[in-house]
Structure formats: C-alpha cells, structure tokens
Amino acid sequence: MADERALEVLRRVFGYDHFRGSQQDVVDHVIAGGDALVLMPTGAGKSLCYQVPALVRPGTGVVVSPLIALMQDQVDALTELGVRAAFLNSTQDYARVREVERAFVEGELDLLYVAPERLLTDRCLALLERGRIALFAIDEAHCVSQWGHDFRPEYLGLSALHERWPEVPRIALTATATHATRQEIANRLGLDGARQFVSSFDRPNIRYRIVEKNDPRRQLLELLRQEHQGDSGIIYCLSRAKVEETADFLCGQGIDAMPYHAGLDAATRAANQARFLREDGVVMVATIAFGMGIDKPDVRFVAHLDLPKSVEGYYQETGRAGRDGLAATAWMAYGLQDVVQQRRMIDESTGDEAYKRRSASMLEAMLGLCETVECRRVRLLRYFGEQSGPCGNCDTCLEPPQAWDGTEAAQKLLSAVYRLWKERGQRFGAGHVIDVLRGKRNDKVEQYRHDELSVFGIGADLSDKDWRGVVRQLIAQSLIAVDHEAYGTLALTEGSRSVLKGERTLMLRREPPKPARTRESPRARSTVTLPPEAEALFTALRAWRGEVARSHGVPAYVIFHDATLREIALARPGSLGELGEISGVGARKLEAYGSEILERVGKF
Structure with a gap:
C-alpha cells in the first residue's frame, strides 16, 4: 500500500504526480524503518529514494557523500524546493559550522550532508547523538568495494552507524555494481539483511559507439563538429598530460573546453567544475577524478580517448550523459595501444597476484565489450546480470561489423x-x-x-x-x-x-567500412520537437531561467529542468493553478516564480 504521506511530499515539494520505477517501493520500505540497498542507473532518481523518506520521517536525514565539491549545489537545489538542507565540510568557517550544528540539534534541518571522513570523527558522532536522525543515506555506495572502480577507504568505517544507531534505517545507493560488488557492499556496510532493489541498468537514450583509433583527436573533433556542435559534454583521458593537451587542442579549434584532474589546484578545479555546471555548451576534459555526483541533466555526450579499466567504470562514466532522458552519445576511440597500455599497468602494479587476476578479469570484460560483434547494450547489460535483446541504438546494431x-x-x-x-x-x-x-x-x-x-x-x-x-x-x-x-x-x-x-x-x-552515424534509430530520437510558437516561448523561458540562476548563484537546472520549461511552453498555463499541475513545479517554486512565468507566457 503506497504511503500517502510520501505522495503528498512528492507533489508538494518536488512537483511530481507519481514515482518512477521502483522509487515508490524503496520510499515506502525506508519510511517504515527498513534498511535498503538500491541500484538505479544514473538519472533514474536515486536521490528521491532518501529525500522523500527524510521529509516524512521525524528527524533529520543524514546523507553520507564523498562529493565535498558538489555538496553546495545539492543543498542549493534542495533549498530552492523549500527543503531545510545544509552540509558540514572543510570549506566552511567555524561560525558556519557552529550554526549548522545548532540547527541540527534543534531539529531545524530536513537533510544534512556529511563526507564520510568527517562523519566518523568523534566531534561529528557526538553531534549526531544530540539530535534526532530520520535515516542514514550512504550515497555512491560502490566506494566501499575494494574491487570497484572508485574505492574510498574511509567508507569502510560506515558499518559502525548501525552499531551506534540500530533503530535508524539505512539506505545505500549506487548506479553501478555487479552481483559480486553488490554483495561486497552489503557485507562491508553491515546491510546483509537489507532489502535489495535492483532496477534495470538500461539507458535506452544513450547511443554506444566504439570506433577504431585512427588519429583520435581528428576523430573527436569530427564527432563534436558534426554531431554535438555547442553541446555540453565530458571527455575522459587516462593521464593528466593528455587532459591538458586535449583541452588546449579543442580550445585552439574554437571549442570551449576546460581541463580537470587531481594535479590542478583546488581553486582551479572548483572554478572549472562550477563553469561546467552553470553554463551551456562547455566541454570538460578530465581524468576519472571528475564526474561522480554530477547532476547536470543536459550532458549530450561522454567521450573516451583511452580505454577504461573496467565495464563498471565505463558504465558509470557514460551514464553521466543524457540524465534528462533525451538522446545522448557514449563514444570511445580504442586501439591496439590501449590494450598494451592496460596490460602493462596491471603487470607493473604493486598489488598481489589476487589483485592482478581480478584486474585482468575486469579488463578482459571491457575488451570483450569493445571487440563484440553483437549488440553493445546486450553485452553491457549482461555484465550486470540483465538479459535484453538488440537495442537498435548502438554502432553494432546500426552498422553491424563483420x-x-x-x-x-x-x-x-x-x-x-x-x-x-x-x-x-x-x-x-x-x-x-x-x-x-x-x-x-x-x-x-x-x-x-x-x-x-x-x-x-x-x-x-x-x-x-x-x-x-x-x-x-x-x-x-x-x-x-x-x-x-x-x-x-x-x-x-x-x-x-x-x-x-x-x-x-x-x-x-x-570494422564496417563506414561510420555508424549514417543511420538514425527511432529509439534515439527522444528530443522533443516543439511547434514554432512554443519554441519561441521555450527560448524566452530559458533566458529568464538563466537570469534567475545567475542571481541566485546556482546552475540553471536547479531552477527548472528543460523538460519542465518545454511542458510550460506547450501547455501555456493561464493561472497559478494550471501552472502547478505541470511536472516539476512544486509549491515553493510556484510561490517563488509562478507570477514571473505567467507574465512571460502571457506575452506569447
């Protein structure tokens, strides 16, 4: 039986009439006090699975996140919705930390974001003892897996939460985990008895393409100019030097590209990330240090100039494209040197033989995806234990290799x-x-x-x-x-x-004799085409949204997603009541922006 309180919060705060997929089951289970391990692909709405229960249950939802650089954006997005949210991390001064701590103790927060290394300090644990906790949400839970693609040792201590607060429900969430990784997450976080919710890993709007490497910079430039001119995207490289060289090359070709890697100072990384999130048409060239938790919905492509180490890493990185459900591209240039380089990295690793065997096994699965003659999506989903048929929206379906x-x-x-x-x-x-x-x-x-x-x-x-x-x-x-x-x-x-x-x-x-872009798949044509008069209104609403976002110092999608603005442009609401019926327009946003939106709709 659906929890009516959850549906009321979903409508009032987030502006949605119904949950998607397994969200409802997860939300109801956690509200009732149950532990959960949730696997949902990027863009499927994992955050609602803990945000809604945190707003229904008494107390504050404590969210464990490794993403200090993104906590501000996450809190800003919730604040726009009227949710009382805050974070504790090393970027804050002492006065702000004390204010957040006071608000938590006095029950004035709905959600509190904390990094795992801070959460496990004596000071933070003592703070949590003084307040009321609605739930613990452990985001990016694959970070606890030592065999995963983004292991964080500080996650290993999070099993202590259950020992200290046995009555508080815990929900661990990730977009990427095989069955073995899922079991490791459950074991390491003490979630062996938790109910597991596993959604389909399929992202049908993403077109997977892997091309034979032949002058990869030229191939990349061709992709950007012919298919993604002016689009936001991410390009992954294996080394810091290659990141810098590629970003410089693209800038020289008139493309707005920026580098991101661990060798840059923190201020530069933060500034580049902020530009990517807040501006349209910016391309980020990065190592895998960039990307986890990126909520930007309109990333239209993710490109790899080097072979990822595992299918899990590849899936996690490509999943940052097309979070809005519209057509997106996952493109990779792959060649002999990639295979040689990855084999060498394993052979020269300081890990023990078990580590090398596991690394080799993960690499072989990645190579199998590159070399397959069957549907890429079938191969990719099978890796995660999911069966499917040919998708019609990958290179091997559109231009079958021999x-x-x-x-x-x-x-x-x-x-x-x-x-x-x-x-x-x-x-x-x-x-x-x-x-x-x-x-x-x-x-x-x-x-x-x-x-x-x-x-x-x-x-x-x-x-x-x-x-x-x-x-x-x-x-x-x-x-x-x-x-x-x-x-x-x-x-x-x-x-x-x-x-x-x-x-x-x-x-x-x-390889087939011609590139896979010559044929179009109906499955890929998910971009909404608006009538001319609606397109003009949509453009005007996006311009207004940009001004509001700049004045608030937040990314544009935090104000409204494109999908919501498109629906407004098509529906042309004439009253606040009609506007409030549109998906994505919650009570707080209706109050804050309703009159301005109706004014702009009236002009058309």
Missing part, C-alpha cells in the same frame, strides 16, 4: 612471432611483425634478413589495419602477450598452442 574466421590469420601471426624468436633469437613489436607478414622490404627487415624467413609475405592478403585488429584481439584474448620489459615486443602464451595446433577456431571482428 565476423570472420580469423583462425588462419592468427596462426600466421603466431608463427611469425615464433620464427622471429626461434631463428633469429629476438622478439619484435607488432609493427615489425606485421611488416614481415605483409612482405615489406624496409631497412629493418633487410637489416635482420627477415625477408629470408618462411613467414615473410604470407600475410599479404590482409591490410595493415586488418593485422592490427588481429593483434589487438589476440592480446585481448591472452593468445599473445606483450613483454613490457623487452620494449613492448610480442611473445607467445600458453593459449597460443591450441591455436597453432588448430584445436581452436577464432571468430574475429572486422
């Missing part, structure tokens, strides 16, 4: 690696091995007399690009290794034997 029998090609490649080592006592990198296979008589081939080997020229039927694909896929499947101590040369593995003996058939992927 699957070909690469057994003979693999045997030729492995034979060449073996012959170069057996008959000349040396190992060579992929480029030279390919030159030998294709029968190229260059200085290096002639210097080592490799044109005299039996394998010279036996692979002339395939192009350089085809052979790079073969090498990449054999490395991905551990059928050939890269010896990093010997300057990245190729070497055989235990698995090579079965291929050379013909005991194993290898089906390999070959």
Whole structure:
C-alpha cells in the first residue's frame, strides 16, 4: 500500500504526480524503518529514494557523500524546493559550522550532508547523538568495494552507524555494481539483511559507439563538429598530460573546453567544475577524478580517448550523459595501444597476484565489450546480470561489423612471432611483425634478413589495419602477450598452442567500412520537437531561467529542468493553478516564480 504521506511530499515539494520505477517501493520500505540497498542507473532518481523518506520521517536525514565539491549545489537545489538542507565540510568557517550544528540539534534541518571522513570523527558522532536522525543515506555506495572502480577507504568505517544507531534505517545507493560488488557492499556496510532493489541498468537514450583509433583527436573533433556542435559534454583521458593537451587542442579549434584532474589546484578545479555546471555548451576534459555526483541533466555526450579499466567504470562514466532522458552519445576511440597500455599497468602494479587476476578479469570484460560483434547494450547489460535483446541504438546494431574466421590469420601471426624468436633469437613489436607478414622490404627487415624467413609475405592478403585488429584481439584474448620489459615486443602464451595446433577456431571482428552515424534509430530520437510558437516561448523561458540562476548563484537546472520549461511552453498555463499541475513545479517554486512565468507566457 503506497504511503500517502510520501505522495503528498512528492507533489508538494518536488512537483511530481507519481514515482518512477521502483522509487515508490524503496520510499515506502525506508519510511517504515527498513534498511535498503538500491541500484538505479544514473538519472533514474536515486536521490528521491532518501529525500522523500527524510521529509516524512521525524528527524533529520543524514546523507553520507564523498562529493565535498558538489555538496553546495545539492543543498542549493534542495533549498530552492523549500527543503531545510545544509552540509558540514572543510570549506566552511567555524561560525558556519557552529550554526549548522545548532540547527541540527534543534531539529531545524530536513537533510544534512556529511563526507564520510568527517562523519566518523568523534566531534561529528557526538553531534549526531544530540539530535534526532530520520535515516542514514550512504550515497555512491560502490566506494566501499575494494574491487570497484572508485574505492574510498574511509567508507569502510560506515558499518559502525548501525552499531551506534540500530533503530535508524539505512539506505545505500549506487548506479553501478555487479552481483559480486553488490554483495561486497552489503557485507562491508553491515546491510546483509537489507532489502535489495535492483532496477534495470538500461539507458535506452544513450547511443554506444566504439570506433577504431585512427588519429583520435581528428576523430573527436569530427564527432563534436558534426554531431554535438555547442553541446555540453565530458571527455575522459587516462593521464593528466593528455587532459591538458586535449583541452588546449579543442580550445585552439574554437571549442570551449576546460581541463580537470587531481594535479590542478583546488581553486582551479572548483572554478572549472562550477563553469561546467552553470553554463551551456562547455566541454570538460578530465581524468576519472571528475564526474561522480554530477547532476547536470543536459550532458549530450561522454567521450573516451583511452580505454577504461573496467565495464563498471565505463558504465558509470557514460551514464553521466543524457540524465534528462533525451538522446545522448557514449563514444570511445580504442586501439591496439590501449590494450598494451592496460596490460602493462596491471603487470607493473604493486598489488598481489589476487589483485592482478581480478584486474585482468575486469579488463578482459571491457575488451570483450569493445571487440563484440553483437549488440553493445546486450553485452553491457549482461555484465550486470540483465538479459535484453538488440537495442537498435548502438554502432553494432546500426552498422553491424563483420565476423570472420580469423583462425588462419592468427596462426600466421603466431608463427611469425615464433620464427622471429626461434631463428633469429629476438622478439619484435607488432609493427615489425606485421611488416614481415605483409612482405615489406624496409631497412629493418633487410637489416635482420627477415625477408629470408618462411613467414615473410604470407600475410599479404590482409591490410595493415586488418593485422592490427588481429593483434589487438589476440592480446585481448591472452593468445599473445606483450613483454613490457623487452620494449613492448610480442611473445607467445600458453593459449597460443591450441591455436597453432588448430584445436581452436577464432571468430574475429572486422570494422564496417563506414561510420555508424549514417543511420538514425527511432529509439534515439527522444528530443522533443516543439511547434514554432512554443519554441519561441521555450527560448524566452530559458533566458529568464538563466537570469534567475545567475542571481541566485546556482546552475540553471536547479531552477527548472528543460523538460519542465518545454511542458510550460506547450501547455501555456493561464493561472497559478494550471501552472502547478505541470511536472516539476512544486509549491515553493510556484510561490517563488509562478507570477514571473505567467507574465512571460502571457506575452506569447
């Protein structure tokens, strides 16, 4: 039975008539005092699952979040809704900290955001003892998993909350977790008995595309100019240097791009993040240090110039696109060097053998997603234990790659690696091995007399690009290794034997001859097209919203989302009552902005 108090809060505060998906079940369970572990994809409304119960239950909802840099925006958004929210973190002076502490003790707060390292201090724990707590919400709960993509050791101490406040319900939330990670979260947070709510991981509005790396800067620029001109987006790079170089390159091409990585000073990072959140059309080039908790709804693309370490990391990062439900792109350029680099990072890691095995397993799953000939979304969802059919909105659906029998090609490649080592006592990198296979008589081939080997020229039927694909896929499947101590040369593995003996058939992927953007999927066309007169009103409302946001010092979407402004532009409400019926217009916003909106609607 739905809790009517929850529905009343949803309508009055947030301006929505009904919950989405499993939100209602989660909310009712937590209001009743139950513990919960919630998995919902980015953009599915996880925050409502603890915000609504915190407003219904007596006391203050304490939200544990690792995102100090974003707490201000989260609190600003709630304040706009009329919610009494505050945070405690290291950016505040002593007087402000004392004021927030007083408000909590006296029951004047609905929600209090705290970083985990601060929460577990003696001072903060003593503070919480003096007030009334409605619930504990542990956001970004995957941070507790040591096998996850964003482990935070300070999260390990949060199991103490249940020991100290056994009667207070706890809700842990994340957008990304396999079954194994989910169990680890439950174990480490003492939530073994909690009810688990697992939503679909599918984000149907995101188009997944992985292209073969060939001058990646040029490929990226083509994507931005042809498909995302003037859009907000995030570009991920593996190194700080590459972040800086890419941001400089894009700026030189007239694109408003900024860098973000841990090597920048805190003030610069904060300023760049604030610009990205508050302005339209800004591109952030970043390491994975950026992105967790970013609520910007209109990020139209997420691009990767380097291979992520895991499917979980990839899903978390790409999920920052299209939070508003409209069409968005997840694009990645991927090549042989990515495979070699990630393998080297694992081999050279200081972790123990168990860590290296787990890291290798996660990488192999990521490589499998890159090399698949089936629907990307099917492969991605299967990783999280969810079954689905072809989506019609990824590159392999729109421009299916060729699957070909690469057994003979693999045997030729492995034979060449073996012959170069057996008959000349040396190992060579992929480029030279390919030159030998294709029968190229260059200085290096002639210097080592490799044109005299039996394998010279036996692979002339395939192009350089085809052979790079073969090498990449054999490395991905551990059928050939890269010896990093010997300057990245190729070497055989235990698995090579079965291929050379013909005991194993290898089906390999070959890229389609043209890019996947040439065809459009009906599933991707989720942008609302407005009639001309409504479009003009929508534009005017967005301009008004921008002025209000600047005067309040908050991102524009904190005032109203585009979806709400579009609905206003279509409905053209003539009274406060009609305006209050529109999704996203709660009581506080109706009171604060209703007259101004009606005035602008009246002009049209």
